[in-house]
Amino acid sequence: xxxxxKAELASPERLPLTGADGFLRAFDDEIRxxxxxxxxxxxxxxxxxxxxxxxxxxxxGRVSRAQPILHAPIRRxxxxxxxxxxxxxxxRTPLPVVEVHEPGPRDPERVAALCAARMNQPFDxxxxxxxxxxxxxxxxxxxxxxxxxxxxxxxxxxxEAFVEWLEAVHQERRLPSDAPADLPPEPTGxxxxxxxxxxxxxxxxxxxxxxTDPPIHSLAxxxxxxxxxxxxxxxxxxxxxxxxxxxxxxERAGFLTPMLHYLAASIRAHDEVFRMRGTDPGGYLVPLxxxxxxxxxxxxxFRTHVSLLWFRVEPELARDGKALIEALKKQRRESIRDxxxxxxxxxxxxxxxxxxxxxxxxxxxDLAGELCxxxxxxxxxxxxxxxxxxxxxxxxxxxxxxxxxxxxxxxALSHHRGRLSLTHVYQEGALAPEEQEVLxxxxxxxxxxxx
Amino acid sequence: MSDWTxxxxxxxxxxxxxxxxxxxxxxxxxxxxxxxxxxDSLAVTQLMLAVEEATxxxxxxxxxxxxxxxxxxxxxxxxxxxVQQG
Numbered sequence: 001x002x003x004x005x006k007a008e009l010a011s012p013e014r015l016p017l018t019g020a021d022g023f024l025r026a027f028d029d030e031i032r033x034x035x036x037x038x039x040x041x042x043x044x045x046x047x048x049x050x051x052x053x054x055x056x057x058x059x060x061g062r063v064s065r066a067q068p069i070l071h072a073p074i075r076r077x078x079x080x081x082x083x084x085x086x087x088x089x090x091x092r093t094p095l096p097v098v099e100v101h102e103p104g105p106r107d108p109e110r111v112a113a114l115c116a117a118r119m120n121q122p123f124d125x126x127x128x129x130x131x132x133x134x135x136x137x138x139x140x141x142x143x144x145x146x147x148x149x150x151x152x153x154x155x156x157x158x159x160e161a162f163v164e165w166l167e168a169v170h171q172e173r174r175l176p177s178d179a180p181a182d183l184p185p186e187p188t189g190x191x192x193x194x195x196x197x198x199x200x201x202x203x204x205x206x207x208x209x210x211x212t213d214p215p216i217h218s219l220a221x222x223x224x225x226x227x228x229x230x231x232x233x234x235x236x237x238x239x240x241x242x243x244x245x246x247x248x249x250x251e252r253a254g255f256l257t258p259m260l261h262y263l264a265a266s267i268r269a270h271d272e273v274f275r276m277r278g279t280d281p282g283g284y285l286v287p288l289x290x291x292x293x294x295x296x297x298x299x300x301x302f303r304t305h306v307s308l309l310w311f312r313v314e315p316e317l318a319r320d321g322k323a324l325i326e327a328l329k330k331q332r333r334e335s336i337r338d339x340x341x342x343x344x345x346x347x348x349x350x351x352x353x354x355x356x357x358x359x360x361x362x363x364x365x366d367l368a369g370e371l372c373x374x375x376x377x378x379x380x381x382x383x384x385x386x387x388x389x390x391x392x393x394x395x396x397x398x399x400x401x402x403x404x405x406x407x408x409x410x411x412a413l414s415h416h417r418g419r420l421s422l423t424h425v426y427q428e429g430a431l432a433p434e435e436q437e438v439l440x441x442x443x444x445x446x447x448x449x450x451x
Numbered sequence: 452m453s454d455w456t457x458x459x460x461x462x463x464x465x466x467x468x469x470x471x472x473x474x475x476x477x478x479x480x481x482x483x484x485x486x487x488x489x490x491d492s493l494a495v496t497q498l499m500l501a502v503e504e505a506t507x508x509x510x511x512x513x514x515x516x517x518x519x520x521x522x523x524x525x526x527x528x529x530x531x532x533x534v535q536q537g
Binding site for chain 2: 254259291
């Protein structure tokens, strides 16, 4: 562990944000100022019969009292240094809300409206508003649980580890105080000194800047001040279709690296909309989150532990499925070989110390007014560690990856018990309804028929 | 044709996994299941890069099947075959 990290180890009173948290906090600040909302991530669990809402509410209360990070104000003490979770001040903030809605008939519009409302509602991290739950019970005894959080509290893997740990506490296999260890992972290899860390951070910054020439254009870009109005669609495929796509992804990209097939399909889907518009995307620039937790350990749920790998492909490649995936594989391999995963970690680690608005200014400058072409995430098997939550079987579930109003489009994919779910989050108005449909149809087609 | 024997490659792969890529439990052996041990997308590419550095041959991840990850031994056997093919 580096000396800077040693000095920042968690105390009972404060926990520093990770570099990735700082990155997301800058996003959140931009969205708050420009768009009147927050950078909120969401996880939806479709539960069978038997969900014990009273037990769940009581569980969240117990866990939140034992884990103050769940409602700790995020501050930068004295305006200097890295921002922190003020754990001591959490004793004066409300616990995360669990709102149980009125029972009713199953209605996809109702849950979609609720999810959109939560995704577009401000969460004030300075007051410890980091996490909330909505339970939608249905007349047939089943229910849906919507977990919404300010994105820096959990990354995708962390949110799932949290759900698995909640169930372990509910089943009395773990104590509320017994959360998996939460140390910031350091890049492998020998610890680096400040100078070398700085050099690697600078190298990452230069790499990123090199990817924006010529400039790219997103479907909703460039960055501007508009009210955030995100919505999403989710397609959960049947087992047969899921198996077929998973097999294609493994053959094309690799059993452990299928995300490149999914990313290629997402690029082709966006390209189809650009072609429909008759406008030039300039190129496709997409960040891919990389889970940086130690492999094989008890996964730490809290804070985000990711780096970013950036991909850039020219529009011509989007029309050649085979060449596209080969280009993505080559870029990923070279980025990992060149140490860009670690460089990204060092860059974000340093950037925590920068004022949020300087951070945003640098991003806009380096990216020529855009953030990227679209957001993308693949989170693998969804809550693989548990089949139940508070008495109910988990029948399905998915993530909704948040996206700022520009680039205004994100795709996220995950599996659950042999079924593939695709979520498309978009800024209302950024895509015409027919463009939205073309994007969805092209994504499904490109997944199943990659050539 | 590479100079690497299957046994030597198994030892090399095991050493990289145990010492560099995985938070290996004390009971991690060449027979341990690699997915259960935490091998993921980043780690498998880092492993193939290390194999390339040692043997001079890049093994594309798409050539590795689910059965390959049953253990270090099965993974090394597959990689050895591909390395021999050059």
